[in-house]
Amino acid sequence: MLMNNDAAQKPLDLMADYLAADMAAVNDLITERMASEHAPRIPEVTAHLVGAGGKRLRPMLTLAAARMCGYGGPFHVHLAATVEFIHTATLLHDDVVDESAQRRGRPTANLLWDNKSSVLVGDYLFARSFQLMTEPGSMRVMQILSNAAATIAEGEVLQLTAAQNLATDEAVYLQVVRGKTAALFSAATEVGGVIADAPEGHVKALFAYGDALGIAFQIVDDLLDYRGDAQATGKNIGDDFRERKLTLPVIKAVAKANAEQRSFWVRTIEKGRQEDGDLEHALALMHQHGTLDATKTDARKWAEMAKNALAPLPDHDLKTMLGDLADFVVSRIS
Template identity: 80%
Template sequence: MTTEMSQKPHDRLAAALSDEMAAVSALIRERMSSEHAPRIPEVTAHLVEAGGKRLRPMLTLAAAALCGYDGPYHIHLATTVEFIHTATLLHDDVVDESNQRRGRPTANLLWDNQSSVLVGDYLFARSFQLMTEPGSMRVMQILSNAAATIAEGEVLQLTAAQNLATDESVYLQVVRGKTAALFSAATEVGGVIADAPQEIVTALFDYGDALGISFQIVDDLLDYQGQEDATGKNIGDDFRERKLTLPVIKAVALADDEERAFWTRTIERGKQEDGDLEHAIALLNKHGTLTATQADALAWAQKAKSALAPLPAHDIKDMLIDLADYVVSRIS
């Protein structure tokens, strides 16, 4: 196996786009600075430089490259996408009362909730400044709509996540909001800034949407069967936070009265005891819902790959196809 092929797809993508990614990193550093509030770059740098893959901005650069864009503004749009993502992470960790992300202490733990929320607000504001700079109303519509959809998805999750009446269609709505909206916006604006034909722009949107859904389903699955050192998260966090994710939604749909009473106590009422997580995992295994959830993730990854069919042959297209496979390889 060649060194190139043994690399993970996002690493190959990062290598192919290394100059552009370096420009994004430079613009991130420049725009996260603050003359009057030094805590802003402190908090932002903690998260931005935590070793994340920067997958979302990479998708914008990849889409622009696929469409032959040779202007400067894909850098601004990729940075916009990363700022929106970072802002949502800062807010999420406060809402979820998390103390670990990417294997490191969260900003709200190191500083405080106020700093995390306000710096997140600052990054949202910076993202809106950045998205205006290409001077494209369509780009602004796509990215501002994504920001609104993300916030809407997070609020929907507040009510849906602890309600046993939540079904798979509501779950999909939440996932499309909180995760897939930014993936699809990231790929779509790459095509739009390159002035690609509508068929290509739609294909890029569909790829990002399906990839984002698959990505989140995998994340939810890893919460019950991942390795903590690999995921950087504590196993069972979603259960402890009473989040009704897809494996549990499927188990609730198949539950008998005794099992439903267990889910009502632990998820709806939040009365959890020692051994409850282990019992929850046993119920997921009993009904095969981890396997069924894995099948859903694989199906969405296949949709992502199929969406790219209208795009011309290109090394980056191949890497995006491999990326969809890699997202689900974490659970196979």
């Protein structure tokens, strides 16, 4: 059942309250490890992004998974910080690739400094993440997180070739999303179970939950680009269209397009010849074919899959919060 916006905020806030001590330790570790004795621009750039008001969802998933599985040691904090560093590094790189000017309602680092700083600081954070992931001394943890880092990069490169190709279908879109977004969600939850030495069935359930939640999260994000509130999302409506990104609402519209409509998508997405009024026409075509509602249905399906994946896990307050979190993700478009 989807919650209204006031109620929808509760699962994330409840989880943050429940994990407040752990998150404080994560934040302290992030501050410590993003320092640089010789290059002060590194903490400057990192602090701008880290301090931009993000919910720290991904590291919270690691903490929640570990605690739910009974972990009592210190290293879930290192793994949560690792996850956040990987995420922050990808954001710095993404904003350069996308030539973005705004993130979370603030100017991007590449706009305030320059592309070189964003790329190099992102590289530094990736290196820091690899240092952090070694500290628990678990080869399996290192395999999961290093594989995720490689999968994220692979997903971003795949998106470069698929984003402006009208032959891109929903299967390729899902492959991109699993790479660039869901891979870090599933790694975040999976390593929480691994560090807690949870039974293999529980570890697999945590992976499946993170995978489905990450897919739902990205589908919602892509949908909000066409029907969201710019003030709430911190991004301008239609940015994906202007950047010629072939996301799920457009893929569905292209699949239902007649010859005249397809020529419009070829001109605006494949060839990039956009004119005044094109965004409005694109939205009209999506409404005509019901692709925004169909995309919402897909997001809800993945959220339900995330909730169902939790079934094998032990009863716990955090298990309830994780289930509610899946509802929260899709409530942003209700």
